Amino acid sequence: MHDTFTPRHSGAVAVIGRPNVGKSTLVNALVGAKISITSNRPQTTRHRVLGIATFPGGQLQLVDTPGIHREQGRRSAKAMNRMMNRAARNALDGVDAAMLVIAAGRWDDEDGLAFEALRKAGVPVVLVINQVDRLKDKSTLLPFIAEVTAGRDFAAVHPVSALKRSGLDALVQTLLALVPEGEPVYGEDEITDKSQRFLAGELVREQLMRQLGAELPYATTVEVERFEEEPSPQAGVMYRIDAVIWVEREGQKAIVIGKGGERLREIGARARVQMERLFGAKVFLQTWVRVREGWSDDEAALRELGYQE
Template sequence: MRSGIVTIAGRPNVGKSSLLNALIGRKVSIVSHKPQTTRHRIQGALHHGEDQIVFVDTPGLHLIARRALNRAMNQAAAGALHDVDLVLFVVEAGRWTDEDQAVLDRLKGKDVPVALIVNKIDRFADRERLLPELQKLAAMRDYAFIVPVSALRRSNLNPLRDEILAHIPEGPPLYPQGQVVAHGDDFTVAEVVREKLIRNLHQELPYSLTVEVELFEREQGLDRISAVIWVERDGQKKIVIGDGGETIKKVGSAARQELERMFGHKVFLKLWCKVRENWSDDIKALRRFGLSGQD
């Protein structure tokens, strides 16, 4: 029996959350095309026979951290590199940035094996072009192993899983059989609502909002949930609500439908939007919203 903790690290928007969801086979971490969607360390367990891999999805490490929220996300990502059995360093095939280099530099000197996962290989129509790319990346450091994948197409995931299992220690499971996530349903609600907001709002507004669940009551066959969307300015509140409440209704409907699929029963979801000025640069607010960078 093998059991271990594996951190998924990389720059923002490289596909870490998509890879986690693809490996586990269900949605554990929200995803969008916008960078910095993941704000927390999110754990998900892959059960494979008696073996178990506990993955830790992290916020993307980024170079510019002007606000307290960005610094907290960097802290959360860096903290997930300690006391683990393996780190998956995820990069994007055909693209290397200063932020990739910053993550690689952060991994230097860590007393933990690091594997290179080259994601988005589906963008290479000619796979022969991929080989020199892999050779170039392999020369940057001594990796435990290198696996090219496409999280979107679920390509080459079984070989990746087998390599991970070969590099984690023997030991008892860390999660009970059948348990996949460590977070509670209220966290799931907040993240699903935030994902729908990200997908329905444009420009920089998604980075200035967060979601807090105020009420979660579970009756037989029905969840009654009330959640607050926090923004930083009155103008942002008007955008979130939309003309005649159109935007917030659309977000609430999409979130409710997804939550019903996830929970397997009816959900009554009420959303509000409130202003807390500059919450993303307020340590007390970040602690209240569970975004302080601490476990």
């Protein structure tokens, strides 16, 4: 009897969808580590982030993207929002397959926008219905699937809960079958193409979104001015990180700092814990808040602050 050889697969998969459907939570769950920040605020993800998920059957290079949204109204008309939309659409260049992530029980115009972008890209699309754990009446799922798939071509449909990590094994098998045969592009221990410096800034911004989302959902960004590694007798290595939180007005600066600096200290403390967990090392984090008027509607300023298409 001859041994059966099962070829490995390796390829890029874009993760597309409207804001706030759990794309980043899904990518983190598949990678097995936190490489994309999350919050309950739409458009938390502002950058294209590559998540590298390696399995016995192959490797998926998952391109996490900002949510595709309509550019209308005062907020969405800003340069940052236009840049995020372009970043999401540009992420489709050169991928082998894509996931359209939607929320269970909901399909709206922005879901349709995301589907149209994928249809034009001409790659196999897997419909991922996320957040099925939130459905109070599970009997509505099959009629919802029938409604969404009517007249739309999908390579497969997978109901999942990224938060609960349910339904992911079958999704991985489908995705691996859609990408080409080949050896992994990245090492088994690699989880992203982003630097630790970038991830540190994102973890500070995550705390801003989580703690200030209702007050300052889109008026803040983070720039890491210093990221240095030094030996530590206790932990082996320690990172010294200086992060600047940029806002657009003096009044916003006061909100971020909080009474007696309490809110800023809380943001820094929570971000530091997340950094130490991700980096596996001691972190000394210092944060400042500065004002730069109109940064979110200035494409040159956005490029200086690390935003790319």
